[in-house]
Amino acid sequence: MNEVSSTDLAAMLCSRLCHDMLSPVGAMSNGLELLASETDPEMRRNCMELLEQSATISTNKLKFFRLAFGAAGGFGERVPVEEPKALVEALARDKGRIEVEWALGGANLSKPAVKVLLNFAQIALDALVRGGRLDIGAELREGACEIVVRAGGDRIAFDEVIGRALEGSLPAEELSSRTAAAHMIQLLARECGGGLQYALGEDALVLGAVLPEPEGLIG
Template identity: 30%
Template sequence: MTDHNLDISVLVGSRICHDLISPIGAIANGLELLELTGATPGPEMELISTSVRNANARIRFFRIAFGAAGEQLMGRTEIMSVLKDFSKTGRIEMSWVPSDPHPRPMVRLAFLALLCCETALPQGGAIRVDQEDDQWKIIGTGSTVSLDPVLWNTLGEAPVSGNASSATVQFPLLAEMATKLGRKVEFVHDSERVEIQY
């Protein structure tokens, strides 16, 4: 993946997230208006409401992971809000340990690494983002850790070889974006734990 293609893919991600967030917000507002007018809540309303919340949570997460990133700082409160809502959409609990604000590109790397770890936890589990000095660690734990070594070994390659699917695009993006930031991605794992470092 060339720098040009990478930049284009990031802009596409930003555009999609930007264009979807408004109509989803409008649906949420419409549901609130229905409640205010005394509409009787039922399973249909609850299904729509849950779907809107899940879609909004995923778009907020994907906007950071796949969208364009300036150098603005992101604080822990904002990051935890995104991770808390995103965790509700799946079987994995996500947590963020660093207390200081961080530049958005570094947060994006962590979010991409979270998505990589998620693929290794088919039965669910927990993923924690931690930082020691300048070293970042994303640690996934669960009853079962299962990963495709061919796919995971691409994390240390830049430019990335092979083809990624839409479900695994986070792997080449993490490798390429880490390289652009002067970082080398490494990982270790056992039967109940997987850890990405950069």
């Protein structure tokens, strides 16, 4: 498989970010237009509620993408687990009807592990189109970080082209903004000497990763 260039991958990730931000930012724009022309007090309160909700969703998404896609400036080589937990729970609240359960075996994770965990969570949340439960686990074992994310619900919406990107079997010419994040963490896992896998059933999607950690970074 030909490798996609770093420039093309960055462009695809930017497209994904813009796609996800368009709805809440557009809602803010609409709310401001309504607020400027509306005189009824009740309607103005509704506009303010719309603006507050859209601003919260936009902020949550930007914080998420900063850590899931970006360089995660402000952190050292390891990130406290409270950070990814807060980001995932905020996105789950924004989607609604999703229960999140955690099983984290340490106080912090390496940056690559955090990126994999967050992108797994995003894929799993997108799969729960009718709500459900998200189980997220991570632990250090024998010098490697093992991550498991399970999405369970009445209907699982998962395009297996994303699974091919996770496994590294999707040709570069078939990559798109929908699969760029999965491809990115596949490259990240490979650079660490690890790998990703997934399993899809009628009512569950399970995503797994094993990421060996360099000596001196386990904590």
